[in-house]
Amino acid sequence: MAPPVRxxxxxxxxxxxxxxxxxxxxxxxxxxxxxGPRLAGAGQMANAYRTPLAPPVGGLxxxxxxxxxxxxDMPAMLAQMAGAAHRYDSQLGWGTSLRDHWEPSIGIEGxxxxxxxxxxxxxxxxxxxxxxxxVVLTEMVELRDAIRWHESARYFExxxxxxxxxxxxxxxxxxETWHWLNDPDGFRVRLDRDYAPLWKGEILAADVAAHPDxxxxxxxxxxxxxxxxxxxxxxxxxxxxxxxxxxxxxxGGAQDNIHFNDIGAYLVAATHYAVLYHxxxxxxxxxxxxxxxxxxxxxSPEAAALIQRTVWDVVTSLPETGVAG
Numbered sequence: 001m002a003p004p005v006r007x008x009x010x011x012x013x014x015x016x017x018x019x020x021x022x023x024x025x026x027x028x029x030x031x032x033x034x035x036g037p038r039l040a041g042a043g044q045m046a047n048a049y050r051t052p053l054a055p056p057v058g059g060l061x062x063x064x065x066x067x068x069x070x071x072x073d074m075p076a077m078l079a080q081m082a083g084a085a086h087r088y089d090s091q092l093g094w095g096t097s098l099r100d101h102w103e104p105s106i107g108i109e110g111x112x113x114x115x116x117x118x119x120x121x122x123x124x125x126x127x128x129x130x131x132x133x134x135v136v137l138t139e140m141v142e143l144r145d146a147i148r149w150h151e152s153a154r155y156f157e158x159x160x161x162x163x164x165x166x167x168x169x170x171x172x173x174x175x176e177t178w179h180w181l182n183d184p185d186g187f188r189v190r191l192d193r194d195y196a197p198l199w200k201g202e203i204l205a206a207d208v209a210a211h212p213d214x215x216x217x218x219x220x221x222x223x224x225x226x227x228x229x230x231x232x233x234x235x236x237x238x239x240x241x242x243x244x245x246x247x248x249x250x251x252g253g254a255q256d257n258i259h260f261n262d263i264g265a266y267l268v269a270a271t272h273y274a275v276l277y278h279x280x281x282x283x284x285x286x287x288x289x290x291x292x293x294x295x296x297x298x299x300s301p302e303a304a305a306l307i308q309r310t311v312w313d314v315v316t317s318l319p320e321t322g323v324a325g
Contacts, residue, residue: 059085
């Protein structure tokens with residue numbers, strides 16, 4: 001049976017209970033100069049990710065900050081993959097940017113709904129507690145708009161520094177997502193094109209410039225998705241032959257062009273598992289539960305095996321994951 005659901009809180013109420021004041025938060029933001037971020041060059045990026053991270057020992061306490069491309073089910077699947085010692089909390093919204101999570105004066109759409117569950121913990125006091133081994137941050141999409149209008153690099157660093165000050169050993173991660181299936185530039189085109197100049201070249205590069213000796217790392221879910229789709233183009237598998245097979249359907253049956261279904265959640269959870277734990281997901285169970293305790297729709301054994309192999313191939317091929325190749 002699923003645990004009882006706590007009463008939903010408004011963001012204002014949650015922050016008040018946590019003892020967080022608007023003026024204090026505004027003061028933290030005011031420390032930033034009104035300029036664009038300094039970005040690390042190719043050499044500095046290579047140096048920052050030259051040495052992989054040491055694999056963690058035991059279970060991790062993980063915090064997820066983001067929106068519906070994190071959701072409730074993906075972290076629950078990750079916890080099942082990782083085992084009983086894994087713990088997690090989150091704060092979510094609907095399409096919420098890192099800036100909007102940071103600024104108390106900006107409302108978070110869907111805050112009460114998305115955080116009406118036992119794993120919710122207000123983000124600022126959670127990170128200030130220093131209790132988390134890993135903090136996973138993600139940005140809103142459209143990513144180009146987030147970088148231009150929501151200062152993605154600035155707020156990624158603010159959240160990362162909040163976690164680092166509270167726990168110098170914390171590992172900060174950028175969860176790379178994707179764009180709309182019906183993106184006018186092409187879904188696969190955006191996956192292949194955006195990682196290097198935007199996720200890595202803007203957000204990660206700004207963090208490396210500020211923290212060359214302790215950079216954030218990446219959870220490349222979008223890159224895994226692209227690699228899986230390339231594989232099934234020429235060799236379709238039961239239940240997995242095109243991008244739409246990873247995405248949900250609306251209640252009326254129309255295609256949801258942005259949110260993953262259970263198979264997509266499985267892919268993303270396996271990518272988190274590989275990066276956070278430095279372990280191959282090959283051989284992990286593929287029949288899991290959703291966050292509410294209901295049985296998730298499982299990928300076919302063939303699709304699960306492909307996802308697992310591809311996750312490990314992609315994660316170990318990108319130095320910025322921190323996982324040894």
